[in-house]
Structure formats: structure tokens, C-alpha cells
Amino acid sequence: MSKALERRAKLREALVEAAERAISAKGLGGLKTRDLAQEIGIANGGVYNLVEDVDELILRVGSRTLARLDASLSLAEISGSTNPRDMLVRIAVAYCEFAAENLELWRALFEHRMQPGKPVPEWAVAEQMELFRHIYKPLTALFPQRSAAQLGVTAxxxxxAVHGMVTLGLEQKLIAVPLDALRVEIATLTRAMIDGLTAKKE
Structure with a gap:
């Protein structure tokens, strides 16, 4: 790699890291390219030499968030009983804990909207869909007769259900739920759903 390309790669990484810090501190509304440019020592317009637009910058931050979420769910998957019901409960609780610990970055994954008429890039969609493997694996063990399409709907x-409960539970304005209580409720909900689905197949 030439020195120019290496410098650009380092600046791009610094830009994404600065954007991540800004979103973590103030949410998507706190993301200002002028401030980011100043922080990493480039001209204001230089941001768009490193990323195509703000959409790409937010998606790159989202990619880092998804990678850390993936690691958290992977750890939950292997940290205990191999019973698929127990595994799903651990994964659901881990999702709740990640959201609470990375609130603004987690919110940004769902609050960001692409510019009108601009689709989400395939690489970003693929990263999002990859996380569903944590749910597919135990569901496949629970429901081996179901097709991939059926498992997809169940997943x-x-x-x-879990995401909705986490979103409402962490909402600070109206019905915030203490994290310890939210963990318990998430676990209870997940067990109830799995037990209901298992009963239906019998």
C-alpha cells in the first residue's frame, strides 16, 4: 500500500472512531461533520474524501457496533447450558444488556434513515442479517422439522418481541424500567414464547 493510501486509511479509521464517540455521547443528532473534521485535523470538505456521505459514515459506525454486539451474543451463546431454550434466554438478556451499555450507538442502528431513494448497501444488510444466526441455531434445535423460511419468521x-420490550424498557421519558427488572422480564418473556411455541408443535 502506498503512503498516500495508508494515510487515507488511517484518516478514515480516525473519522469513523470520532463519529462513534460523537454518537455515543450525543446520539445521531450530535454528529457534525465540521466537528469531526476539526477533531482529526482535516479540512471540513475532507470528510467526503474519506466517505461518500454521512449515510456511509453512520453505517460504518453501525458496523463497529454490530461487531461488538455479535461478540456479546456469541459469548452469551456459549456461556452456560447447551439447552436451546436456555441459550435463547441468555442471548435475549445479553441483547438487553448490550443496548443498555451502548444506548446511543444501539439506538442509532434503528433510528438512522438513508437519504430518500438511496438503498441500504448490501454489505450493511448482510452484517445485520448475520446476527440472526444466534437465534436460528437454537431454534433449529428446538424445531428441526421447520423449513428455513419458517425458522426465519419465528426468529x-x-x-x-425482545427488541420492543428493550426499547420501551430503556425509554427514559415515559416507562423506563430498572435494568435488573428488565433483565428478569426479558428472560420471562423469552421462556414464555419458547414454551408456547414448543407446546404448539406437540
Whole structure:
């Protein structure tokens, strides 16, 4: 790699890291390219020599967030009983804990909207979908007769229920729930859903 390309790569990494810090501190509303440029020592317009636009910058930050979430879910997956029901409960609770510990970065994953008419890049979609493997694996063990499409629907339904509870539980304005209580409720919800789904197949 030439020195110019190496310098650009380092500046790009510094830009994404600075954007990550800004979002973590103030949410998406706190992301200002002028401030980022000043922080990493480039001209204001230099940001767009490193990324295509703000959408790409936010997605690159999101990629880092998803990688850390993936690591947290992977650890939860292997940290205990191999019973698929128990595994799903641990994964759900780990998701809740990650959201609480990385609140603004986690929110940004769902609050960000691409510019009108601009699709989410395939690489970003692939990274998002890859995380569903943590749910597919234990669901496959629980429901070996289900097709991939059926498991996909079940996985999304389970995620939606847990995500909705986490979102509302961590909302600071209206119905915030203490984290310890939220963990318990998430575990209870997940067990109830799995028990209900298991009962239906019998």
C-alpha cells in the first residue's frame, strides 16, 4: 500500500472512531461533520474524501457496533447450558444488556434513515442479517422439522418481541424500567414464547 493510501486509511479509521464517540455521547443528532473534521485535523470538505456521505459514515459506525454486539451474543451463546431454550434466554438478556451499555450507538442502528431513494448497501444488510444466526441455531434445535423460511419468521418474531420490550424498557421519558427488572422480564418473556411455541408443535 502506498503512503498516500495508508494515510487515507488511517484518516478514515480516525473519522469513523470520532463519529462513534460523537454518537455515543450525543446520539445521531450530535454528529457534525465540521466537528469531526476539526477533531482529526482535516479540512471540513475532507470528510467526503474519506466517505461518500454521512449515510456511509453512520453505517460504518453501525458496523463497529454490530461487531461488538455479535461478540456479546456469541459469548452469551456459549456461556452456560447447551439447552436451546436456555441459550435463547441468555442471548435475549445479553441483547438487553448490550443496548443498555451502548444506548446511543444501539439506538442509532434503528433510528438512522438513508437519504430518500438511496438503498441500504448490501454489505450493511448482510452484517445485520448475520446476527440472526444466534437465534436460528437454537431454534433449529428446538424445531428441526421447520423449513428455513419458517425458522426465519419465528426468529424475527422472537427478536421483535425482545427488541420492543428493550426499547420501551430503556425509554427514559415515559416507562423506563430498572435494568435488573428488565433483565428478569426479558428472560420471562423469552421462556414464555419458547414454551408456547414448543407446546404448539406437540
Amino acid at each position: 424475527r418474531s422472537l427478536f421483535s
